[in-house]
Amino acid sequence: VAVTDQLDPQIVDQLKLMVLPGDPPPNLGTDAAAGNTAESTHRYQLVPRPAPPPVPNGWYAACFSADLGPSEVRSFIAVEHELVAYRDESGVAHVVAAHCPHLGAHLGGGHVVGETIQCPYHGWRFGGDGACVDVPYSDAHIPSKACLPTYPVREQDGFVFFWFHAGGAEPTYELPRVAEVGDDGWTEPHPFQIELVAALQEMGENNVDYAHLRYVHGRAAVPNDTSTFTTDGPFSTVVEDMPTGLTFTRDAWGPGVALLRVPGVMTIYSTTTPIDRRHCGLQWHFYFPEDMASSAELIMEGVTGTHGLQADIPIWRDKIFLERPVLVKADGNIAEFRRWYAQFYEGR
Missing domain, CATH: 3.90.380.10 (Naphthalene 1,2-dioxygenase Alpha Subunit; Chain A, domain 1)
Incomplete structure (x- = not known):
């Protein structure tokens, strides 16, 4: 029927x-x-076929809001990049590049600690702006290059959205x-x-x-x-x-x-x-x-x-x-x- x-x-x-x-x-x-x-x-x-157009600039969904629980970390692939979405202990969602700038560990296996995401390999912690805020086994100055690429995020109407721009520009429109x-x-x-x-x-x-x-x-x-x-x-x-x-x-x-x-x-x-x-x-x-x-x-x-x-x-x-x-x-x-x-x- x-x-x-x-x-x-x-x-x-x-x-x-x-x-x-x-x-x-x-x-x-x-x-x-x-x-x-x-x-x-x-x-x-026949291989290869003509390549489709590149990834366009815009807002994209990382996940449903309901699928990113408190202090949860989720790995995903989008816009030709390996990415990680996480929700800090204040409930704010973030989207960052997946690999730690220290030695390349995948942050999808990491943990949320307060307002930061902690690398599973050596415990380095990164804030919502991508900057490393703690190297737990060192008192030395944290290098400025110890920084994760981040993506602007808007969480609204049941989705966690992130902004992608091939040239790295800030959002040009809002949803x-x-x-x-x-x-x-x-x-x-x-x-x-x-x-x-x-x-x-x-x-x-x-x-x-x-x-x-x-x-x-x-x-x-x-x-x-x-x-x-x-x-x-x-x-x-x-x-x-x-x-x-x-x-x-x-x-x-x-x-x-x-x-x-x-x-x-x-x-x-x-x-x-x-x-x-x-x-x-x-x-x-x-x-x-x-x-x-x-x-x-x-x-x-x-x-x-x-x-x-x-x-x-x-x-x-x-x-x-x-x-x-x-x-x-x-x-x-x-x-x-x-x-x-x-x-x-x-x-x-």
Whole structure:
């Protein structure tokens, strides 16, 4: 039984007008549609493939706030770096380079001591600004080079965000707050996360590639005439006016954070963090109006399942990034999206 068969018909209509229907794509039988989530469609691939774009500058999620407990240390790989997130004893989250400048030990095996992180190898301790504040077996002056690279952090709305800039610049924009978070009329967040093979830019570009909605996700029509794409500095918005009279919006705040809203159905706080040029980690929080709480799991399954996110995954995995694609007018706002997105690349 399809997920959508168990939902109110009006909600099904709203979901089918988005990116995430529950029916197989047109011209494909059920078996073929399900095959979209199988292993790579190619047994062999030429090596090397063209390199995807570099990691863009912006805010990225290190983890869900709930996953970084008091005095906890977490290792992760993002923006082509080994990193460590930790929460000091005052409750403040930090993100730092993973390796101790002393002899290179990985701080992921270290401990929080007060407001510092302690290296597991020789006990050197580093403050939130990255400076070494204690070498426990020495009274000598601490070298100024005994310093960890650090990343600006903002913890808000259920995520620990860190700022990456290839040139080392400070943040150039801030992330807006989300009204649904903590609102009594909305559920607590339902988390979802996955790692996949995809270039970060192409995942964002997917949202203005309206034609793929028909052939990958089974939309009845390509919504070129009902969708708009607008930009405001580091922010962009996709708006689709649905035949039901509702409006679907996707607000992107830089390359790695977005908010998707379907009025009366759900809000998705979407974060996409590049691991490297070819791999990304998704961390999403789903929010539902309280009167939709009983349908939350069904809707999430529809959004992330076979004909939703899972249908995109093999496309991203097997495709190559083309700097100069051959586009036609009906390809929607891909060219406009790329012009907007270029601002996040250092030196472009």
